[in-house]
Amino acid sequence: MIQLEGITKSFGNLQVLQGIDLKIDKGEVVSIVGPSGAGKTTLLQIMGTLDRPDSGKVCIDGVQTAQLKERELSAFRNRRIGFVFQFHQLLPEFTALENVMIPALIGGRNRQEAQTAALEMLSLMGLTERSSHKPNELSGGEKQRVAVARALINRPAVVLADEPSGSLDTRNKEELHQLFFDLRDRLGQTFVIVTHDESLATLTDRTIHLKDGAVEAEESRMLNSHPQYC
Numbered sequence: 001m002i003q004l005e006g007i008t009k010s011f012g013n014l015q016v017l018q019g020i021d022l023k024i025d026k027g028e029v030v031s032i033v034g035p036s037g038a039g040k041t042t043l044l045q046i047m048g049t050l051d052r053p054d055s056g057k058v059c060i061d062g063v064q065t066a067q068l069k070e071r072e073l074s075a076f077r078n079r080r081i082g083f084v085f086q087f088h089q090l091l092p093e094f095t096a097l098e099n100v101m102i103p104a105l106i107g108g109r110n111r112q113e114a115q116t117a118a119l120e121m122l123s124l125m126g127l128t129e130r131s132s133h134k135p136n137e138l139s140g141g142e143k144q145r146v147a148v149a150r151a152l153i154n155r156p157a158v159v160l161a162d163e164p165s166g167s168l169d170t171r172n173k174e175e176l177h178q179l180f181f182d183l184r185d186r187l188g189q190t191f192v193i194v195t196h197d198e199s200l201a202t203l204t205d206r207t208i209h210l211k212d213g214a215v216e217a218e219e220s221r222m223l224n225s226h227p228q229y230c
Contacts, residue, residue: 001026001190002047002158007056009042009213016042017053018213024158029184029191031201034210040194041162043210047192048160049077061157078107082151084161088143090135090150096122096142097131100150107154114153121149124186125179141172148179158190165197177203 007020016039024030032040045051046058049065058065061080068076082103090099097118104114122131125145135143144164151159161180165173177200183189193200201207209217 001061002192003057003059004043004047005057005059007043007046007053007058009039009046009051009053016213017046020056020213020215022208022215024190024192026157026190027184027188028206029180029204030193030206030208031204032192032194032208032210033196033198033201034216038210039213040210044160044162044192044194047158048081048083049073075107078103079154080157082154082156082159084144084147084151084159084164086163086166088135088147090143090146092135095132095134096127096138096146096149099135099146100153103150104153117153118149121153122146124152124183125149139172140168141175144168144172144176145179148176148183152183152187152189155187158192161191161193161195163195164193165195165200173197173200 002022002024004020004022007017008015009017020043032043034040042051046053049058052066063076065073065076091102097115100118100121101114104117105111109117119128119131122128125148127142127145127149130138130142138146165176168176180191180193181203184191193204195201205221207219208215209219
């Protein structure tokens with residue numbers, strides 16, 4: 001479902017990624033861990049088409065992203081990739097419902113369709129009664145669940161999460177971690193999560209260990225894997 005081959009990336013004289021090969025199957029929850037500076041976020045940005053590699057191939061859901069022009073790439077990202085960030089990145093002037101609707105509206109759905117889909121996502125998150133609240137009226141855990149709903153509204157092929165529980169207390173962190181697995185089980189959703197949280201990493205189907213821009217080790221906890229490559 002996701003295939004990276006020979007991914008390299010440098011910033012000036014600093015080589016951040018050194019030939020990354022990685023395959024992720026549909027319905028997997030995969031964590032990427034490593035020390036600061038290992039290249040985790042850069043890898044996630046390339047996987048999410050927010051940045052292009054210097055060399056190598058990125059294939060997502062059967063599409064070679066290097067072959068897409070910028071406008072096509074933007075549309076593909078909107079439809080097929082969801083993002084969750086550490087600090088939720090909700091727009092403060094909009095309600096929870098409106099924040100969740102935004103990717104659907106950008107994707108061309110009319111307002112009624114977007115609203116219906118957003119309400120379904122908020123219901124799935126247990127936030128129906130909070131739909132009219134703005135971010136400053138929500139708890140940290142609620143804000144992050146709104147961000148997850150926003151990431152899911154277009155039913156993407158994959159959700160990429162960068163330290164999604166890094167700003168949460170222990171209870172909300174555990175609830176968010178459980179939510180990822182519930183969504184995988186209910187929706188068949190694929191998640192790739194960059195994290196420093198060892199408790200989350202040990203729960204995921206696979207853990208990719210990065211060091212100095214290369215895959216140092218990989219731990220798999222899946223008993224039955226059926227690869228689906230591009």
